[in-house]
Amino acid sequence: MQDLEALKSELTAAIDGAGDLDALEAVRVAALGRKGSVTGLMKTLGQLDADERKAAGRAFNALKDEIAEALEARRTALSASGLDARLAEEKIDVTLPVRPERRGCVHPISQTIDEVIAIFGEMGFTVAEGPDIEEDWYNFTALNIPQDHPARQEHDTFYINAEKEGRRMVLRTHTSPVQIRTMQSQKPPIRIIVPGRTYRSDHDATHSPMFHQVEGLVVDETSHMGHLKGCLMEFCRAFFGIDDLPVRFRPSYFPFTEPSAEVDIGCTREGGGLKIGAGDDWLEILGSGMVNPAVLENCGIDSAKYQGFAFGMGVERLAMLKYGIPDLRTFYDSDIRWLKHFGFAPLDVPSLLGRTVG
Numbered sequence: 001m002q003d004l005e006a007l008k009s010e011l012t013a014a015i016d017g018a019g020d021l022d023a024l025e026a027v028r029v030a031a032l033g034r035k036g037s038v039t040g041l042m043k044t045l046g047q048l049d050a051d052e053r054k055a056a057g058r059a060f061n062a063l064k065d066e067i068a069e070a071l072e073a074r075r076t077a078l079s080a081s082g083l084d085a086r087l088a089e090e091k092i093d094v095t096l097p098v099r100p101e102r103r104g105c106v107h108p109i110s111q112t113i114d115e116v117i118a119i120f121g122e123m124g125f126t127v128a129e130g131p132d133i134e135e136d137w138y139n140f141t142a143l144n145i146p147q148d149h150p151a152r153q154e155h156d157t158f159y160i161n162a163e164k165e166g167r168r169m170v171l172r173t174h175t176s177p178v179q180i181r182t183m184q185s186q187k188p189p190i191r192i193i194v195p196g197r198t199y200r201s202d203h204d205a206t207h208s209p210m211f212h213q214v215e216g217l218v219v220d221e222t223s224h225m226g227h228l229k230g231c232l233m234e235f236c237r238a239f240f241g242i243d244d245l246p247v248r249f250r251p252s253y254f255p256f257t258e259p260s261a262e263v264d265i266g267c268t269r270e271g272g273g274l275k276i277g278a279g280d281d282w283l284e285i286l287g288s289g290m291v292n293p294a295v296l297e298n299c300g301i302d303s304a305k306y307q308g309f310a311f312g313m314g315v316e317r318l319a320m321l322k323y324g325i326p327d328l329r330t331f332y333d334s335d336i337r338w339l340k341h342f343g344f345a346p347l348d349v350p351s352l353l354g355r356t357v358g
């Protein structure tokens, strides 16, 4: 029994002295492995007589259990300190400021679209989308622009395939076809905006074959011209951040709205530069109108019960006016110096989100 006490303190000291999990495993093998010291003790039981065997067996088993327990406790302690050491080594301070050099930035087109969405989002509009490659019917016919309508020529359409079974595909010339798709798939009340790419075969200093629009559509039982005016005045003032920005509604014509109005905002051109705000001049920024009953009927909506208003605006134009970008073509040059100058930090959330509209 004296031997047992000595063995126990020897093994316990070895377990406590094991500096890592590998050293501990070596101690375990030396004690409890097939040729281990405790296992060796068990093998001697056979040489003892029956009485001695019983008492020795109990003592050997107790030693074996104690050693196994001590090994387990040490293993737990070593694993925890290993994790602590790794955590300490791999620690990152998340409160450190962002690195000063900006690697990439948000394109003014994306920023402008985000701002428009933020303003209309606060007014309860949701975002809808539609395909860039569109059927002629959605892009024109359903919007009350029939085959021989002069507006078709004005749109400088890119046609994809020549007439095929009467269905002709085009690159959408405006975001208005998404009005039709939404009215076909959703029951009123409808309140959507549609940001997206649009295409026209036109290329010069003020036109790009690909550009962006945001469409808006409201359909319900009560909306009227007063709502259209209030909604768009509020949008213009929030977007340009000028509370008393003059907004003018000028009678116009679009086949899909009746009556139609173009929206101008006040500006001055004194001293050569353009300044948005009160002044003696006007800038056109939006097309709008009450949804033509014929368009509602084309989508299967009862025009005796429902009415609404729609609007459309060019994103590049909005961005140029708000951020003083002088040349449309630079939007698509992918010039990193231009982007550094006119782009936005990725963490610049559209500031208008927190603004009260209305």
Ligand code: DAH
Binding pocket: 173, 174, 175, 176, 215, 216, 254, 256, 257, 286, 287, 288, 289, 310, 311, 312, 313
């Ligand atoms: N689709 C028109 C265009 O591209 C813009 C427009 C005008 C959209 C009036 C509308 C609207 O929804 O009501 O020129």
